[in-house]
Amino acid sequence: MIESLEGHVAEHLSLLTPVDQIWQPTDYLPDLTAEDWADRLRDFREAARAIPDELLVVLVGNMVTEEALPNYAVSLEHIAKDPTGAGEDPWACWLRGWTAEENRHGDLLNAYLRLTGRVDMRAVEVTIHNLIRNGFAPGHETHPYEGLIYASFQERATRITHGNLGKRAAEQGEPNLAKICRKIAADETRHEVFYTRMVAELFERDPETALMCYRAVLKRIVTMPGSRMTDGRDPDLFQHYGEVVQSTGIYTSRDYASVIRHLNAAWDLGNRSFSGKAAKVQDYLCKQPERYERLADDREGKPMEGPVSSFSWIHNRSLGEARRGPAL
Numbered sequence: 001m002i003e004s005l006e007g008h009v010a011e012h013l014s015l016l017t018p019v020d021q022i023w024q025p026t027d028y029l030p031d032l033t034a035e036d037w038a039d040r041l042r043d044f045r046e047a048a049r050a051i052p053d054e055l056l057v058v059l060v061g062n063m064v065t066e067e068a069l070p071n072y073a074v075s076l077e078h079i080a081k082d083p084t085g086a087g088e089d090p091w092a093c094w095l096r097g098w099t100a101e102e103n104r105h106g107d108l109l110n111a112y113l114r115l116t117g118r119v120d121m122r123a124v125e126v127t128i129h130n131l132i133r134n135g136f137a138p139g140h141e142t143h144p145y146e147g148l149i150y151a152s153f154q155e156r157a158t159r160i161t162h163g164n165l166g167k168r169a170a171e172q173g174e175p176n177l178a179k180i181c182r183k184i185a186a187d188e189t190r191h192e193v194f195y196t197r198m199v200a201e202l203f204e205r206d207p208e209t210a211l212m213c214y215r216a217v218l219k220r221i222v223t224m225p226g227s228r229m230t231d232g233r234d235p236d237l238f239q240h241y242g243e244v245v246q247s248t249g250i251y252t253s254r255d256y257a258s259v260i261r262h263l264n265a266a267w268d269l270g271n272r273s274f275s276g277k278a279a280k281v282q283d284y285l286c287k288q289p290e291r292y293e294r295l296a297d298d299r300e301g302k303p304m305e306g307p308v309s310s311f312s313w314i315h316n317r318s319l320g321e322a323r324r325g326p327a328l
Ligand SMILES: [Fe+2]
Pocket: 066, 102, 105, 158, 188
């Protein structure tokens, strides 16, 4: 079935932007070859001082997740089977093109953080190194449809995360980071469209299997791709990063619900006719957005509790107070 989507994949390869038309990290960084490079760098660093610690932690976690791209490329290899590594089949072309575009995200965020001097880059690098070694376990090794459904979910989730962080950076008075996040979010949007359309086609051609795979992905709670990150110091680093992401409002249960609501609509789930067990699964999936919205309502009324977290990424400074207080 995945192979039979080749024609559909080929029609959507235009969702990749040609190299001569796409941005590169250098476009959003100070020009270090310019004569006045030191002034440009100073201004760039000055602007970055507006970012509070909470947002820095979110930014580092997002960057570390992007930097573990080798893991995601490997995991999609079971869909885009390409033993030569340079095949011209549509799936192979998509996977390489997607990887090349995604590669710019980690590069740009990495360069931003390094040049601004706001974080402990060695601690961040150790986290990236560990994450790539630890791998990526989304749990969909059983069925390739699940990989595409997961990718649809994740591309939208990262688009929301980068988009919200960009808005927050703008509010804090950091236009450089705001622009960087906007650019990355726009890429994630094109990628999301691709994966979502591939899954829509699976719903047309093989609706029951697509439905069951969608349920399998949501049943597990969609694990974030960076969930195995560690800095070798905080055993619950990912959880602590996740708490900051939630408490700053960058990505919350409400966003999780909105992603499911969007995918349900994109795949026209409510209007498809299924019978028997599949109809029950359909019903279960249609109710998920409300379920997570209720969860978000419950959470929003309560202050976040838990131990005060400090992050090696920001020289072991603590964020406990910010987490307990109102969102930024
Ligand atoms: Fe990305």
